[in-house]
Amino acid sequence: MSIRSNVVLAVAAVAASVxxxxxxxxPPGGDxxxxxxxQAPEFQNIDKxxxxxxxxxxxxxxxxxxxxxxxxxxxxxxxxxxYVKDWNAKYKDKGLVVVGVHTPEFAYEKSTKNVQDAIKRLxxxxxxxxxxxxxxxxxxxxxxxxxxxxxxKQGKIVYSHFGEGSYGSTEKKIQALLAEPxxxxxxxxxATGG
Numbered sequence: 001m002s003i004r005s006n007v008v009l010a011v012a013a014v015a016a017s018v019x020x021x022x023x024x025x026x027p028p029g030g031d032x033x034x035x036x037x038x039q040a041p042e043f044q045n046i047d048k049x050x051x052x053x054x055x056x057x058x059x060x061x062x063x064x065x066x067x068x069x070x071x072x073x074x075x076x077x078x079x080x081x082x083y084v085k086d087w088n089a090k091y092k093d094k095g096l097v098v099v100g101v102h103t104p105e106f107a108y109e110k111s112t113k114n115v116q117d118a119i120k121r122l123x124x125x126x127x128x129x130x131x132x133x134x135x136x137x138x139x140x141x142x143x144x145x146x147x148x149x150x151x152x153k154q155g156k157i158v159y160s161h162f163g164e165g166s167y168g169s170t171e172k173k174i175q176a177l178l179a180e181p182x183x184x185x186x187x188x189x190x191a192t193g194g
Contacts (some may be wrong), residue, residue, distance in 0.1 A: 029148075029160035031173070037156040040065070040149070043101075045135025048112055050119055052127030055099060057155060064091075064177040065151040066098045069142050071105050071117035076164050081122060081148040083167045087174060088126040095153075095178050098126035103137045105145065150174065154183050 032038075040057050049055070055064065068084050069148075070077040088098040104110045110132045119128055131137055140149060150159035150173055159173045 002056050027160050029166075030169070032158050032160070034158075037158050039137075039150075040067075040151045040155055040157050041139035043099075043136050044139045045133045047130040047132045047133070050102075050112075050116060050128040051124065052099075052129065053146065055097070055129070056126055057151065060097055060151075061155050062153050062182040063095050064153060066096060066173060066174065067105055067140070067149040068098065068100045069140070069145060069147040070100055071102060071109050071145055072115060072122070073106065073109060074145045077146045078122075080158060080164050081124075083170075084148075085124065085126070087171060091174060091178060092126075096174060098128055100124065100128040101131050101133040101136050102128055103134055103142075103145070115126055150177060153180060154179050 001063060032062060042057050046054065066087060067083070068080075070081065070084075072078075084100070087096065092098070102109075102115050112130060115128065115130055118124075122187065129136065140147075140157075142149075146163065148159075148170060149157050150162045150170070154160045158177065159170070161170055
């Protein structure tokens with residue numbers, strides 16, 4: 001085989017590897033263009049609320065909501081959790097509501113006691129929704145652990161991030177959303193004068 005053939009084969013192998021890695025990696029997420037922002041789905045089929053009374057996104061209008069899909073045995077979730085806890089501590093009194101949606105990957109993660117033990121061990125203070133049936137996971141069309149969705153004061157998903165990282169960008173987006181004015185009472189009727 002000639003050197004040229006070996007080079008061509010090597011380039012093809014590298015290209016195939018990059019293609020496989022590209023498809024295996026989660027999408028980057030980021031800002032959702034204003035015209036494309038969708039209303040956030042309501043929390044669906046939650047088995048149990050921990051650290052909180054049951055929450056409804058509709059009742060949280062006027063607040064910024066961070067929805068964090070996680071599970072307590074996921075190493076990426078555990079690496080990501082200190083940032084989520086920090087954002088809750090820094091911004092909960094400024095209008096941020098953090099909801100950890102615990103969606104199990106393995107059968108033993110469905111145990112409420114195991115989740116409660118993890119919440120205690122990990123010193124989680126924010127609300128945790130136990131999503132054993134994947135109702136909220138499916139409503140958000142989520143595919144990743146961890147996954148963060150930021151919902152603006154009007155109830156629209158305006159930012160997402162999948163996997164670890166982008167903590168600075170996520171926090172800047174939280175700050176920007178908190179700085180936005182709250183929706184006017186009466187919604188569209190108030191805006192149109194009707």
